[in-house]
Amino acid sequence: MRLPRTVSGVLDRWGIRNQSTAAAVGVVALALLAGGVLLLVLLQNALTASTDSVLRTKANDVAALITSQDVAEAGQSISTAARVDLLIQIVDASGKVVEASDPSLKTRPMSSLDSAPGKSEVQTVSTLAGVPGDGEYYVVATGARSGSEKYVVLTARSVQVQSDTVRTVALFLLLATPVLLLIVGLSVRFLVGRSLRQVETIRSQVAVIDGRRLGDRVDVPPTRDELAALATTMNAMLSRIETADTAQRQFLSHASHELRSPLTTLRTGLEVSAGDPTHRAWQDIAPVLQSETLRMGHLVEDLLTLSKADDSGFTLRRTDVDLDDVLATELSRLRATGSRAVVSQVQPVRVAGDPGRLAQILRNVLDNAERHALTTVRATLKPDKGEAVLWIDNDGPPVPAPERERIFERFVRLDESRSRDTGGSGLGLAIARTLAEAHGGTITTGQAPDGFCRFEIRLPLLD
Known part of the structure; x- marks a missing residue:
């Protein structure tokens, strides 16, 4: 149930x-009220x-004397x-x-109850004949022969005594409840205040952390509670944030370093x-300028791809x-533009993915x-246990x-290929891994059994 907007605003x-x-005070007050009422009812019943x-x-004892002996004998027993x-x-x-336990009670019966022999009835009356004063009496009538x-x-x-007892307990509860509620309120206020002071400490420490102080951390309380977990999470x-900023x-x-070289060449x-x-x-x-322009265009396109990947800005048109057709196209391109021998062993394989992005990988x-x-x-493509495997x-x-x-990190070149003329921008493998993972696949590097350098691409097969 939602609170009215006015009440919600006041609480805020x-x-x-x-x-x-x-x-806390409200809950305890309701509990005390319910408990107090229950206590008084149980006390009254007890x-x-x-x-x-x-x-x-006593009535059964007297009735037994009447039955076993006579009324006179029973009258003597009630005198005490x-x-x-x-x-x-x-x-x-x-x-x-x-017969009566007191001479003043012999004027008339205390109750009009007329129980059959062996049976008992009860009644509460406000006054008794021959008994001075007001006050309720509890009467039990038992028949005898x-x-x-x-x-x-x-x-x-x-x-009256039990009424006074119940009244006394009720008065005690009435007086003790405000005191108890005050203690509860002060205790809760103190404990919540102490917790909030720790939260305020964390907040104030975070508030002063800016771009120049990303290495700062908040103090973790020594306790093993939610506040310690909050500080740890913070x-x-x-x-x-520091890692992302770095x-x-x-x-x-x-990026600026990579762009500087082609821009310098263009300007010169x-x-x-x-x-x-x-x-x-x-x-x-x-x-030369055309080559540098193409190189700079490829670099900018690679940077844009990685930027979209970081921001989840690119979508896959699945x-x-x-995949064997995509590979055949890329192998044909490589044979036409490259200077190395290209051999392949390709089996038909179908996957779900973005054709353009798969070709880019x-x-x-x-x-x-x-x-x-x-x-x-050398390129080898085959299906293997629900995956398309490309070596x-x-x-x-x-x-x-x-x-x-590390070779799949951005702008990484190994020692033997650090020259920008032959080593590329250092973004190609990073982009390939990013796109492979976006397709639910993986890309790793290692060594083939014959000693060749191997890159292995795995993608889920089409269901």
Whole structure:
């Protein structure tokens, strides 16, 4: 059930400490109210049951004397009842009081109850004949027979004492409840305040962390509670932010460094061409500038792809793809543009994916293989246990084991290929892995059984 907007607004202005205190006090107050009412009801029932038991026992004893002996003998036995605050009468069939525990009770019966022999009835009356003062009495009537005569034994006791007891307990609860609620309220306010002080400490520490202080962390309380978990989670988040910021700065640094070379070449070429009135230099410079322009365009496209991947900005237009056809197209391109021998062993394989992105994966890995091969690039495609497995091998040196994960990082070139003229931008393999993972696949590097450098691409087969 939603609270009215006005009430919700008021509660919001109270703050967590006041809301928690009010909620705790309210819950405890309701519990005390329910518990107090239950206690008073149980106490009243217990006192009534005790009085009923005493009166029934005495009435049964007197009735037994009447039955076993006579009324006179029973009358002598009830003369001591006044000592235990019991009022007793023996009434005959005509309604006359024949015996009583006190002479003042012989005027008329305490109750009009007329129980059959061996049966008992109860009644609560506000006044008793012959008993001065007001106040309720609990009366038990038990039938008895002596010979042919029928009698009723009436026993009574004032319920004023039990009423006073219940009233006293109720008064105690009434006085103790505010004190207890005050203690609960102050305790909750103190405990919540102490917890909020720790939250405020964490908040204030986070508030001063900016782009120049991403290495700072909040203090983790020594306790093993939710606040410690909050501080730990906050530190983990700050670590992720710091890592992302570092990666972004490195990305921008590498990108600017990669773009500097082609831009410098373009600027120099244009300056040289502009300074040649015969325009003969342009004929020599134009192919170089065109090559650098294409290189810069590829680099910008790669940067855009990685940027979209980081922001989940690119979408895959999934469809059924014959991966063997995509591979055949890329191998034909490589044979036409490359200088290495290209051999292949291809089996028909269908996967679900984006044809353009799948082609980009294969192109990047094949170009990398062609760049590092000595004489031969080899491609093998086959299905294997629900996956399409593509091996792209080259007869160049395998990637050293310590570098086999780092090679898929951005702007990474191994020592033997650091020249930008032959080593690429260092983004191709990073893009290939990103796209492979987006298709639910993997890409790893290792060594083929014959010593070739191997890149293995695995993609889920089409269901």
